[in-house]
Amino acid sequence: MDQEETRPKVFIVDDETVSIDVLATLLRPDYRVVSAKSGEAALARLDSHALPDLILLDVVMPGMNGYQVCEQLKNSVRTRDIPVIFITSSIAEEDETQGFSVGAVDYIGKPFRPAIVLARVRTHVELKKRGDMLERLAILDGLTSIPNRRRFDQFMEYEWSRSLRYAHPFSLLLMDIDFFKLYNDHYGHAQGDACLRLVAEAISRSMPRTVDLAARYGGEEFACVLPATHEAGATAVAERILQAVRGLQIPHAHSKVADHVTVSIGVASMVPTLQRQPLDLITRADQALYKAKRSGRNRLASLDYDGAA
Template identity: 50%
Template sequence: MTEMFPDHVELEVEKRRGRILIVDDQPLMIRVIHQIFADEHELFMATSGEQALEFCQNNLPDLVLLDVVMPGMDGLETCRRLKKDERTASIPVIFVTGQTTEEEENECWDAGCVDFVNKPVNARTLLKRVRSHLTLKFQSDLLRRLAMLDGLTKLANRRYFDQFLSQEWRRCKRAGKPLSLVLLDIDHFKSYNDSLGHQQGDDSLRMVASAIARKAHRPADLAARYGGEEFAVILPETDLPGAVNIGEQIEQSVRELQIEHPSSPVCNVLTVSIGVASMVPVESSNPELLIKVADQHLYLAKNRGRGQVCAEDNTSS
């Protein structure tokens, strides 16, 4: 989520190469399906429901082909667990099954699948159904991405920032992992706009956004436009020293843009003030507290002269 949204989004989603996870305890069946899709998509294999769930936590596929009858956790339970997890709930699941009774078909639908095919697999039928559901998935992903977009900077917008922060707060609380937040504000941006004009101001916002996105580079990180000339970076599973390091990199990167700011009392180029906070989420706290602490540190950074990073009352230039 760290990359800026492209200026032009490819709408011909049918041409996109998908990531398909094949889950079956029979190696022969995996080979059969692999031969059908090897030239069209990127394929991954799992031989149990447990393996499939673990894979999906670390490498989100675009679609899952899932055997129903497997030892241990069967396909129905695997599908239910995928649908209960907000990170994997939108992944379409197609059951590959030899079971064809009405009751068993209803169990597949109730578990959350989008379709199913019977064994022995008809290659043409499977190809067409996978293509159809991948196209729907890619179209849905595209609409979701556009809804997250800040039109000017191409970073995530405030609405998605709020949603993502709540999601990662819950996830880090379950895992007992730290969640960090970097808040930053462009110094004396009103005077910059007043002296150089709003068009120049918009251009500079885009450049700063690009610098932020380049430093928040992990797939799990989120860079967002928080409002006006304010930006935010969510850093899951990152402790305070790690978050401060990212903040310092961003501060330096913005300076290195060398955007002239003739009316700034801080520096002759555009600078940012940054506040950093980190917490291990617990029951007695909430995401709003993390924002509050980061905002307090941002205020301290401004109060101490701007153009610097502040965290836990310690300032680094």
């Protein structure tokens, strides 16, 4: 939103108000600053608030000390990637070793030297941002900027086991752009790429729930993973996607089913059991997609339901 919201967030944890004040005054021009006065309060805050980009953590505090807090942070999937810089007044060598062994990235000594504090904070916030970007790139499809096959596989595994635990229904859509090879042959690959981007965007737009995932599954194939969704809900999403892609009105002179780009969608749902694998759901969706194509394309199908175009 405004500039305020985009600045990196630094979380200061120190039992001394004076320390917090000095650091906050230093950092406030460039960072959003939040603080806590104990390890326990810090962990509670992290549990219930948006995560910071960096934590400045005092080593010596009553109750939980900095090492204990850091260990907890590194043990949780949610918080383990947040860089932690220890604040300490005695930089004895064994202290440093212990700090690094529990996962800290750096130290800042008391009394604070402003230039050092700012340099260390800037360095580690930058590294964190770069790491986040690389992580994002590794799971996004380079062409369409939606999640890639690798992310799809991870997400399927994770959501499948969650659905298994809660006995929730689980749905999957597999879809193909109709006659895409003919499209590429006629319009050329650059235009083909542009078409893939537009279709990917239309698919993503048709799935407003943040718990769902739309991914590029292969060349002109896309997949939508819909956790905790019955077949009726999945069919509704598939219908929205059909409409959204038709609505793009991308001319396709060589399509045999329309004068514009369309998709065929296979819908599959099942309740995960110990005897079933994610692959079973993928196979089912693939069979449904085949059925949609065989029945004329530009439509959705499931194995027990025939959706008309």
